[in-house]
Amino acid sequence: MNEQSSEQNIDKLNQAAADANTHATDQEFLSRLRQNIDAVDCEIQNLINNRAKLAQQVAVVKKDHAAKSDSTDDHDPIFYRPEREAQVLKAVMARNTGPIADEKMARLFREIMSVCLDLEAPQRIAFLGPVGTFTHAAALKHFGKAADTVPLTTITDVFREVEAGTAMYGVVPVENSSEGVVNHTLDGFLSSSLKIIGEVELPIHQNFLVAEHTKVDGLSRIYSHQQSLAQCRHWLDVNFPNVERVAVSSNGEAARRLKNEWHSAAIAGDVAAAEYGLHKLYSNIEDNPSNTTRFLVIGHESIAPSGQDKTSIVVSAHDKAGALIEILKPLSYHGVSMTSIETRPERPNKWAYVFFIDMAGHVQDPNVSAAIADIRPLVKDLRVLGSYPKAVL
Template identity: 60%
Template sequence: MSESKPDLEKLRQNIDQIDQQIQDMINKRASYAQQVADVKQESASDGEKAVFYRPEREAQVLRKVMNRNQGPLDNESMARLFREIMSVCLALEEPMNIAYLGPEGTFTQAAAQKHFGHAVKTSPLATIDEVFREVESGSAHYGVVPVENSTEGMVNTTLDSFIHSTLTICGEVELRIHHNLLVGSNTRQESITRIYSHQQSLAQCRQWLDAHYPNADRVAVSSNSEAARRLQSEWNAAAIAGEVAAEIYDLQKLATNIEDNPHNTTRFLIVGREHVPASGEDKTSVIVSMKNKPGALYELLAPFYDAGIMLTRVETRPSRDGTWTYLFFIDFEGHESDAQIKGAMGRVEQIAVYLKKLGSYPKAVL
């Protein structure tokens, strides 16, 4: 034991020295970030507002972090650390307000924090339409909305909001959805007869609930956050919700990762007012309407096939402009500035009744 004490003390001294170096380097990085802000401000044209947040630049930085990582920390953990450093540095340039589909404590808030870090102000709104309006008006810099879940499918309200919106897609977030069974400080765990959650969460945990609480009433509420809030006044209830809700409402996790599908993932979109330059690994989203005739879908997809463009999503929605007419929401790999994308889009524009480009944006890094 006596021989190990000097070794332990030496290790702690080394850690303290490294901590000092890390702290000095973070502050040096922050100083450079402030200088970048000054240069951007001086370079902005008269009456034009400087753009401080650059999604393509941040994606490139995070990819470099992951590519050069040697461990023992895994790539995602290392990237998350840099994400927070970048977040606080950006806050020195311009504090940002991010609107998201609320209420507070939802997975959408978790997605906003994952993408922007914790140094931004997040504002919960009641509906997806409100998120779009808040960003369009300039009251929020960006918005975060869910667009699809690997288990439950597309979020149609988000797709419909793009039809008449002037906003563009600036980024995407993929969030692994882990559900927890939560209880409050006054919950009698042996007497749980009611379990609150959002309808989708109850569906995603059905098998676990059948095995562990077959006789408990499953009560669908407006959000998982609302489910967590209700526990403050009920002694015989539990809630299914995520990590953020547990922290906000100071709840205990009675069981973790109770979702039936361990790969359950939700994709969120970042919406804003600026177009995003290419980052090197990008996706593009468009809305297309075709004439209702035989072979219309084949004709639409042929330009992408001929150009060797990888489609990642094709979704169909009824058009509001006529009976039995449809809109195609298409996601594909590449940036709208790429030559093969320009060529394919030119061909689609010639045959489509309607074409709207929703934006090109970096692929999800975290």
């Protein structure tokens, strides 16, 4: 059944209900509307299952192609295609006519796609844990709730898990709009061959959480990650100026601690609240409402263009005056927009540095490819960390 015929059926149901309302009581009209909703639900369910069957057929084709391929690189078929998912989600928002908002509609499709991908091949996703952190929320936002998400203790552990193939992909934080870059993530790329295959932008909304047994009048401490405490400093000064603030390893850990403490509260996000069964006493208490964290999705494969992409490179420059200006000139010459640049020490060399540069476009785009080619002879080393779709949701 195509989209047009589905809409026609729904319009007929709505019109029939409206016509019936002419001679019906409010209760009778409400009953007919509910019958129409039931009919639409059946249609939606059938269409979702049809989509799932198509996804299973895609899996069969990919497996057959891999079995017939002479290339060792193709023996393990790739089921998750970030560029394809980005294109689908953008198309969903482009054709959406409401009343559901574009992003909310895309989030519904995100979950449908997650379930269908799980039918093709279950996805194991490593993330910087524990459960309930914003990195956990980013992993769920990007891969959907059908993915098997695995919390790990450190960013280094996430890199190792993906490198070893124990996890297919990893999600790590790289930058916060208020607190700056996450150096551990950048350093991870210096000793790893993994690629960036995607990005997630997550608005950071902090909640003041309590447990069912918490006695708010007797609060003596507030747990959270150091960054979250900093992001809510003004709100805490106004509302709980005399309560001790205790920095812990993560917001997930902060939420977990409330289980056995009646005199404590935690600052954390929605995922932590749901995971640990906590009540949001106050919502969105962050001092900066536009506070956002960017996360990277890491994996092994190169990603095809999606139409709206970013490319990340790491460059080891020569130790000479004007080295950075020399590196940036080809970007300007070829009309490539640089979106960010960060500097890290080039270990083990003393007083030597590498530059992490993000730019708009895909490495297959002629201007991006030309700019990178012009930079290579100017530096000691240049590695393309990946070209990947810009965050859609």
